[in-house]
Amino acid sequence: MQETSFIVIRGNSMRLDGGTMFGNAPKALWRKWIQADERGLIDIASNCLLVRTGDHNLLFETGCGAYLSPDMKARFAVKEETHMLLHALAEQGLSDSDISHVVLSHLHFDHAGGLLSAWEPDREPELLFPNALFVVGEEHFKHSKSPHYRDRASFIPGLAEKLQATGRLVLKQGGERLVVGGLAVEFFQSQGHTPGMLSSWIQAQSGTVICTGDLIPGVPWVNLPITMGYDRFAERLVDEKKLMLDRAVAEDALLVFPHDAAHVAARVEHDPVKKRVMPAKVFETLNMV
Template identity: 80%
Template sequence: MQKTSFIVIRGNSMRLEGGCMFGNAPSTLWKKWVKADEKEMIDISSNCLLVRTENHNILFETGCGAYLSPDMRERFAVNEETHLLLQALEEQGLSDSGISHVILSHMHFDHVGGLLSAWEPDRESDLLFPHALFVVGEENFKRSKSPHMRDRASFIPKLSDKLQSTGRLVLKRGGDRLEVDSLVIEFFQSDGHTPGMLVSRIQAPGGTVIFTGDLMPGLPWVNLPITMGYDRFAEKLVDEKKQILDRALAEDALLVFPHDAVHAAARVELDPVKKRVMPSKIFKTLNITL
């Protein structure tokens, strides 16, 4: 039986205001879960999931990257100048040219910025990953080309055109599947955070892994009622979250979080007191074979 490795690698990190990240929760609650500074800013990671099969290297997300100019990097509170994702791939014996698929939950800059080379003065960033198929939700890709005024700043200008011009863009909808070697990747379409976001259920021979996207950006958001101020349709997101959590419980699936600075992944169980699905076994790092 073929074995598949699941490794969480980290790209560039950010700082965001905790109140925005926990939109409907008071600070007296969310400060019990995450550490905040005097300005109530919290650490936001770019957790990217590297999946290595017998013949392919699949990357889920690329994080915020290092494409921003110094003034914009300060504005968006991105911490590092260098492209940390490329360094993390090197530590795995890979480069961006060795990635066969880049699967993007959605097109917001903090999930796709790592597709671009690091900022240099008087030079436009290049699109990296020259041999990869770029997989993204069809509806969210359309939105990236014509965003609503409310979330226009979340999309990178011209990136959708760069992806389209490669001839390697693959658009998916909810219920679609992608088979790679012994893996079956099933896409669940979530519209609560942003229309057309894809949550990836990765079925390997030895178990199931779910890359949550911004449905659950980190461990605290496994709590069913907790949503972000950035979510477009919060009640819809809670309903979608319940569907994924119920499925994770039934399949003993491992949830991988894109933004948690402390926790990379978790399994879930039914909490007998709260009467809903909650984290059980928690992983601060992830490097497993299934």
């Protein structure tokens, strides 16, 4: 197998309501895990996994990006004005045109907004990554084109049509694989957060890396009962999360989280006291071969 490297790079960051991010968990509990400001807002990162294998550069997730108008940036407390993902790629000696595959767990704006150019007055954002295949779950893609009233505000109007028009859209289902260079990506489909979301199980010579998507947005959500208010079907998500965590323990997999501002990844183990899987080792950064 070819040598494969993994590095977590950061896109634009936001702040969201902590109560919503922790669903039915009381504030007295979740404040032990994460700090909130006087308005109850917590830091939300855009952690994107860059995987380099042979001549291929794969990007898993793109974060919220910089496409939002100033009033929408204020609503979601987006901190940076410029497109931070493009800056992060440049630090790795790459541009968006060097990316061969963009793999998206789902098309909510905080995962797919980085696909678009930064906001400019009187100009519609353009789709970036001109040479990439865009890999999305087939069921979720259909849902994104006609979402439910409950979650339609999470989608970017017109993005699905932009992706389709490229001729480079690759739709996958759960259990299917993507083989690129020195790695194979197996897709795990879930319904709890949003219909048809795909988590990526990346098999490389160095081991298994799992891009959790919003099944587990960060270290605190490794706790099995903890879900988000944004989740469509919380109990189903818990069942799906258990499947992921049990397999992660069995394969000693590394979990990469999309939204944790403090820790981008973790390894997990079975906790005999809590009698469920819990973090064993957490990572503030990730850059490994």
